[in-house]
Amino acid sequence: MTSQGSRSSETDMGYGPGTIKEPGFRYRPMGRDAEGMELYEIFIGPQHPASGHMRIVVRLDGDIIVNADPDIGYVHRTMEKLSETREYLKSIPLFERATIIDSANITWPYVRAVEQMLGVEAPLRAKYLRTLLAEINRISSHLYGFGLTGIFINHSTMYMWSFGDREIWVQLAEELTGARLTHTYIIPGGVRRDLPQGFKEKALKAIRYMERRLEDYMKIFVYNPVTVARFREVGVLTKNDASRLGIVGPNLRASGVHYDARIAEKYGAYPELDFEIPVMEEGDSLARLLVRIEEIKQSMRIIKQVLDKMPQGPFFADKYMRLIPPALRKHVAETGRIKLPGAFIRLKPPAGEAVARGEMGHGEVFYHIVSTGDTKPYRVRIITPAFRNVVLFRHLTRGARFMDLPVIYGSIDYFPPEGDR
Amino acid sequence: MLGPLDPLINFILEPYFFSPFIYPGLTIGLVVLLTLIWAERKMAAKVQLRYGPLYVSKQIGGALQMIADALRFFFQEPIIPRQVDKIVFLATPALALTVTVLPFIFIPAAPSYVGVAVSYSLPLVLALGALIPVVIILMAWGANNKFTLVGGIREAFMTVGYEVALFISAFAAALYYKTLDLSVMVEKQASLGLPGIIINPIAGFVFFVAMLMASSKLPFDIVEGEQEIVAGPFTEYSGILYGLVMGASYLYLYVLMLVFVEMFLSGWLPVIHGLGSIYPALGGVMLFVKTYILLLFAVFLRGVYGRYRLDQALSLGWRRLVPLSLIAALWSFGLLIAGV
Numbered sequence: 001m002t003s004q005g006s007r008s009s010e011t012d013m014g015y016g017p018g019t020i021k022e023p024g025f026r027y028r029p030m031g032r033d034a035e036g037m038e039l040y041e042i043f044i045g046p047q048h049p050a051s052g053h054m055r056i057v058v059r060l061d062g063d064i065i066v067n068a069d070p071d072i073g074y075v076h077r078t079m080e081k082l083s084e085t086r087e088y089l090k091s092i093p094l095f096e097r098a099t100i101i102d103s104a105n106i107t108w109p110y111v112r113a114v115e116q117m118l119g120v121e122a123p124l125r126a127k128y129l130r131t132l133l134a135e136i137n138r139i140s141s142h143l144y145g146f147g148l149t150g151i152f153i154n155h156s157t158m159y160m161w162s163f164g165d166r167e168i169w170v171q172l173a174e175e176l177t178g179a180r181l182t183h184t185y186i187i188p189g190g191v192r193r194d195l196p197q198g199f200k201e202k203a204l205k206a207i208r209y210m211e212r213r214l215e216d217y218m219k220i221f222v223y224n225p226v227t228v229a230r231f232r233e234v235g236v237l238t239k240n241d242a243s244r245l246g247i248v249g250p251n252l253r254a255s256g257v258h259y260d261a262r263i264a265e266k267y268g269a270y271p272e273l274d275f276e277i278p279v280m281e282e283g284d285s286l287a288r289l290l291v292r293i294e295e296i297k298q299s300m301r302i303i304k305q306v307l308d309k310m311p312q313g314p315f316f317a318d319k320y321m322r323l324i325p326p327a328l329r330k331h332v333a334e335t336g337r338i339k340l341p342g343a344f345i346r347l348k349p350p351a352g353e354a355v356a357r358g359e360m361g362h363g364e365v366f367y368h369i370v371s372t373g374d375t376k377p378y379r380v381r382i383i384t385p386a387f388r389n390v391v392l393f394r395h396l397t398r399g400a401r402f403m404d405l406p407v408i409y410g411s412i413d414y415f416p417p418e419g420d421r
Numbered sequence: 422m423l424g425p426l427d428p429l430i431n432f433i434l435e436p437y438f439f440s441p442f443i444y445p446g447l448t449i450g451l452v453v454l455l456t457l458i459w460a461e462r463k464m465a466a467k468v469q470l471r472y473g474p475l476y477v478s479k480q481i482g483g484a485l486q487m488i489a490d491a492l493r494f495f496f497q498e499p500i501i502p503r504q505v506d507k508i509v510f511l512a513t514p515a516l517a518l519t520v521t522v523l524p525f526i527f528i529p530a531a532p533s534y535v536g537v538a539v540s541y542s543l544p545l546v547l548a549l550g551a552l553i554p555v556v557i558i559l560m561a562w563g564a565n566n567k568f569t570l571v572g573g574i575r576e577a578f579m580t581v582g583y584e585v586a587l588f589i590s591a592f593a594a595a596l597y598y599k600t601l602d603l604s605v606m607v608e609k610q611a612s613l614g615l616p617g618i619i620i621n622p623i624a625g626f627v628f629f630v631a632m633l634m635a636s637s638k639l640p641f642d643i644v645e646g647e648q649e650i651v652a653g654p655f656t657e658y659s660g661i662l663y664g665l666v667m668g669a670s671y672l673y674l675y676v677l678m679l680v681f682v683e684m685f686l687s688g689w690l691p692v693i694h695g696l697g698s699i700y701p702a703l704g705g706v707m708l709f710v711k712t713y714i715l716l717l718f719a720v721f722l723r724g725v726y727g728r729y730r731l732d733q734a735l736s737l738g739w740r741r742l743v744p745l746s747l748i749a750a751l752w753s754f755g756l757l758i759a760g761v
Contacts, residue, residue: 042567048651063731152648154639155727160469226640226727402571403730406648 039066044405046074053416056393056409060402068397068405070390076420083380088114088347089187089340091380096182098384099418102141102361103182104133104173106384106418109358111186112267113367116356117349118188124269126190126315131269132306133176133185134358135299139210140169141361142250142292142299142413149289149410150221153230158221165213168206175199187340188347189317194336200307207300214293222289231286235396235408238283245395248385249363251412254291255283261359273305285411292413320344346375362386362413386419434700437526440536444702445679445709446525450672453716455487457671461720462486468724491664499660502566509563513556514658514665520552521672528679529604531689531697531705542603543595546680547588550635553673554580557644560666561654572653575731576644582738583634589746590627594684597621597753603680607688617685620756624749625685627742632681634734636674638719640726641734674719675712682711 045055055071079098083091095110096103108130115121122130143166150158170180175196177183185192221227237247242255252259260277262270278294280287314321316338323341324332332338351373357366363385370379392412397405432438440446459474463482466473474483501510524546526536539545554576561573594617595601598609610617618625634641645653652658655666682688689705697704729737 040567040571042571044649150727153727154642154646154648156465157469157724158727160471164470220725221727224726226729229733230727230730401730401732403643403646403649403728 042402045071053420054414056405058397058402058405063401063403065397065400065402065405068393070393070414072390072416072419074420075417077417079421080380080382084377087345087375088349088377089345091377092187093182093184095382096184097417098382098421099141099360099362099386099415100181101144101415102137103184104130104137104186105141105358105360106365107184108134108186108268109356109365110367110369110380110382111188112358113354113356113369114188114347114349116354117352117369117371118347120189120317120319122190122317123314124311125194125313126317128269128306128310129176129191129195129315130186131273132195132303133173133183133191134268135302135306136169136173136176138299138361139296140166140173142296143169145292145361145410145413145415146217146221146289149407149413152406152410153227155221155224155227158217161213161217161220165210168209172199172203172206175202187338189320190315190338192338194315195310196336203303203307207303210296210300214296217293222286222293228286230404230407231289231411232284234285234404235392235400235411236282236284237392237396239281241395242283245391246388247363247392248388249360249413250291250295251288251363251389251392253277253279254287256281261357261364265357265359267356267358269306269309270302272309273302275302275305285407288411288413348373348375360385362415362418363389382421384418384421386415387421389414390419436534436702437536439702440528440530440534441522441525445528445530446536447522449709450522450525450675453675453713454668454671455491456484457675457713457716457720459484459487460717461723464717464721465724494661494664497660499658499662502564502657504565505657506563506565509559510657511662513560513563514662514669517553517556517560517669518665518672520549520556521669521676524549524676527603528676529607529683529688529705530702530708532607532692532701533604534701534705535604538604540600540602540605543591543601543606543680543684546603546676547591550673550676551580551584553669554584557654564654564657566657568650568652568656569654571650572644572646572656575646575650576654578731578735579634579637579641579644582735583631583742586627586738586742586746587631587635589743590624590631590749591680591684593624593746593750593753594621594628596750597756599757603683603688607683607690610687611690616687621685621749621753623745623752625681627746627749628681628685631738631742632674632677633719633722634738635677636670636719638674639723640729642728643731643734646728675716678712678715678719679708682708682715686711686715 040060042058042060043055044058046053053075055074057069057071058065059067079094082094086094092107092111095107099106143162147159147162147166150156150162173183174180176199177185177193237251237255239256242252242257247255256279258277258279263277275298278291278298280291320341321329323343324339328339349371351371353368353370355366355368357364365385366383368381369377372378389412393409393414396408396412400408433443442448463473474486477483477489478485501507527539527542527545529535529542535542557576558573561569561576595606597620598606600606600609606617613620637644645655650656655663658666689708691707692704693706694704696706
């Protein structure tokens with residue numbers, strides 16, 4: 001910061017094209033273009049019909065975006081700090097709220113990291129159940145993103161359809177866990193409930209319905225001439241840039257990088273299942289949509305396999321089952337629902353550190369937990385996929401047209417509460 | 422016997438009053454407005470697997486929802502922001518509605534029934550319609566807000582995008598009829614026994630698409646572009662002022678649709694003589710029926726399409742519609758030369 005008089009220069013403002021040096025990007029002084037004309041600055045959000053929980057500061061040269069700065073943090077809830085004040089188990093419902101639409105996937109790596117420190121491993125059946133819920137969540141997360149993408153180009157039918165169809169998966173998750181969104185299903189040592197009776201039929205019915213609906217989606221939205229015109233070759237993310245910027249999830253895979261934490265980390269039941277990681281080479285907004293459609297199909301394939309291969313056996317680690325009084329243990333065996341023992345809240349991992357990562361609908365989530373041997377963690381670091389992808393706002397919008405901004409926003413499937421934590 | 426109200430009734434029934442204010446003008450326009458928006462929402466809801474307007478008058482599918490909305494608009498406080506140009510801000514909604522309603526005077530509603538009979542009704546109607554963008558740009562400037570300004574610029578761009586195609590395609594059709602009078606055009610179609618859309622389908626298509634662009638209906642609702650610029654030029658409006666500007670765009674669609682039906686779908690034919698003997702304007706009720714069905718189609722597109730980008734709409738206008746409208750003009754010319 002220099003004197004107050006020269007605040008209009010971009011370096012003073014702390015953001016602008018000068019802060020990230022892009023190869024091939026022509027440097028322009030903020031506030032004025034090469035001809036000395038002033039740039040038009042528009043603040044989109046946080047009180048704006050399409051911004052929701054964040055602000056994008058857009059600088060326009062005519063219709064061309066010179067710079068779009070995501071201004072995040074409006075829904076920052078100090079989750080990392082809060083988790084230091086509560087026991088390990090209590091942090092699970094907290095972290096769920098970062099990505100409430102994908103709550104199984106965001107807490108699973110946390111639970112795995114805690115399990116690593118505790119030296120517990122979930123029984124095989126629990127791993128299958130976790131995988132089942134994770135894939136249900138992945139589908140509903142993608143449908144949520146689809147709906148928003150639709151309404152971003154004012155395609156209200158896509159919005160309504162995918163939010164309506166998401167309900168099927170939310171209800172399926174409710175059937176399994178008892179809660180629509182905040183399941184707190186995956187806990188250290190296993191899962192909270194066993195597979196309910198008749199779940200397989202319901203899930204297969206939902207899959208059949210969704211397969212039919214995906215074809216409808218393709219017809220009315222994805223291959224709609226308007227959508228193709230708006231999404232194709234818009235916001236192109238090259239393979240090189242995708243890996244350089246550390247992009248994760250479907251956005252990375254749409255740029256031709258074959259990376260998925262489910263494969264890389266080999267957690268849950270994934271190593272035993274047969275599924276593909278959809279990858280596309282184009283890297284444009286349309287490719288990002290299509291990758292998500294394919295992922296929904298693959299998730300349904302996984303769910304089918306999980307239901308077929310589901311092994312018999314306990315769904316909660318023996319070590320903790322023994323803490324439950326015998327009378328209650330009988331009740332658990334009959335109903336398939338854990339009544340958590342009171343001592344369970346005082347889980348005390350030995351001093352040390354653990355890391356774990358997992359693949360959410362939006363991309364890879366990473367946890368780093370430091371324990372001092374207390375009932376509460378010393379530090380929990382969460383790196384969420386939305387936070388890693390937020391840089392795309394700046395990177396992809398440069399040189400795009402102003403009306404491309406909602407398309408790019410929709411296609412990268414940014415979820416502000418997740419980015420802000 | 423001359424009753425005390427007879428002079429008034431006679432005045433109301435005079436074409437120069439009845440046409441702009443009752444049918445096809447303001448009153449029926451208001452009915453179209455209220456029912457069309459309801460139908461639009463109901464149809465979109467049907468496609469989107471939901472109910473749409475329901476709770477106001479549940480028995481008739483929430484048909485009174487729009488009246489409730491209109492009442493709400495009336496009683497909502499119209500906020501006048503401090504930074505606006507007050508006179509322009511308050512005058513432009515009324516002005517927009519006025520230039521939208523004025524063309525009704527020149528649109529014939531039935532055989533030999535028109536508010537003011539002029540032999541240049543087609544260019545007059547289109548010229549009055551072409552004033553609307555000017556008002557909207559004024560509105561955008563007067564509201565003095567970044568979003569309205571971008572909206573105003575978009576309106577200006579869109580205007581140059583569709584207006585040329587709209588005018589050329591209209592004149593291409595008129596070229597074949599050898600008249601610029603809408604009444605005569607309908608008579609020509611009657612004497613040929615063919616609707617204009619069969620005589621010159623290209624002109625009809627171009628006019629229809631340009632019409633959607635002119636009235637900012639999906640997939641061309643670029644000016645209002647909610648996801649980028651809130652409500653475009655209308656961002657600062659609330660209450661009845663907002664109601665007026667929103668209504669104006671639907672009314673303009675109605676005006677253009679009337680013109681479209683008269684030019685390409687043989688207007689009020691077949692004439693309903695029974696109704697015509699009650700009052701001459703009622704004989705042309707088929708004009709209204711055709712118009713309304715096409716309006717329903719136009720608003721149904723909301724359930725199918727998203728929004729085009731500004732430059733894509735412009736390139737559609739200049740690279741597709743303008744050449745097509747020129748071809749339509751040549752087509753009409755060719756038909757005349759061939760003497761068909």
